[in-house]
Amino acid sequence: MLPPRWRLAATSVVVVGALGVAALGWWYADGRAAGPLDSVIDDRLISRGEGYEHLLWPLADLGSPPALVLGMVILVVAAVRTHRRPAIVLAALGPPLASLVTELALKPLVGRTHFGGLSLPSGHATSITAQVTVYLLAFAAVGLPRRALLRRALIVAAPLVVLGVSGAMVSLERHYATDTVAGAMVGASVVCALALALDAWNRARSARAARVPLSGQAGRG
Template identity: 35%
Template sequence: MGRDGRVGRPLMSGRSRARAASLLLVLAAVVVVLGALAFHQSRAGSLDRAVDAAVIAGYGGHAAAAVWLAAPGAGLPAALCTAAVALACLAAGRTNGAVLAVGAVCLSVGAVEWVLKPLVGRTYDGFLAFPSGHTTTVFALAASVGVLVHPSSTHGAWRSRTAVAAAVVLACVVASAVIALRWHYFTDTVAGAAVGVGTATGLALVLDTPVARGLIARAASRVQGRQGA
């Protein structure tokens, strides 16, 4: 097996990379605009009030169910979901996919918790809320799955669509749950989704560069060498 074989095939095709770059600009604009509107606010906007009321009413006061549905976005459940995707990638010989899954979640959550929340300063019941960390986590993982299972041909396309659809549905459920629990406003979840998807997309572009692929291949080679020693 050649050194590049330890990395796995590129995460994106040439056409996908061009679309991904455009998507990144749109997502960045969404975060900037919503962040400016939410800057140092402690109340819901008109859009938040309309959507939040509908979501809260839809849950009908089932707070316990909402807590369970929000769980995949934080803590041990989020770590286990991320690890499962990463291990599946390693088993398939796609080291770059494992790096994408773990890196997208860690980088996006770090950006939210250490940069964006303190910078924007929006609060909900006294807690920093913009963007939603739960939503960021699940959308970063969903976007990573979308990149990883995108078929190179029509063969298996329905499986890929099913996997992506399931990941997106889970992410949307988590977003709705944190709104129902009154942890976040609707626009907090939109910004979280934008950060998560944007981070996964941007990282995929970086990991497809020759420099990144070389670094991953060398790291994988060293690990295999130690395991065989």
């Protein structure tokens, strides 16, 4: 499923993401205020976002639960058209799994709040990053779409969408900046971990299939 260089990149993302989320979760555990980095970034984004709320809300909504469902449907349909089972499984399971890890495990475990609501990691940042990561691993990694210009444009747009959704959430005072950083790490690392597991399973299955004819020939000899 994954070319070697993408496999290495995915492994790096899992390691860095896990360490990053652990560090942020430990540092901001049970926190109820902005940290030093948040104070620098948040104030600038909030001030620059004033008067543009009508544009920021639709952008932030790209990380909402309804958008997650729509994004999953689009990714699954596209994966089905490739006839690649690991890609279909990754598209169907990756984003919801990442969101569940954030909402049901990490947010209660860390306990950081923003205006009274659990905030680290950001669910919106987790959702949009997971969807973007599925596209990169299931499609871009194997040269899809075939048109190089379109593929390159989508690869460039992918991190910009994540930054846009994350920045909008901060500008609208829905999250601290470090919440969105942690969310992006969770989304990317969970999808990468699942992709690596599917890749290992697919390679093992291919290896077993290759050995079967050889064993049959040996028996006939």
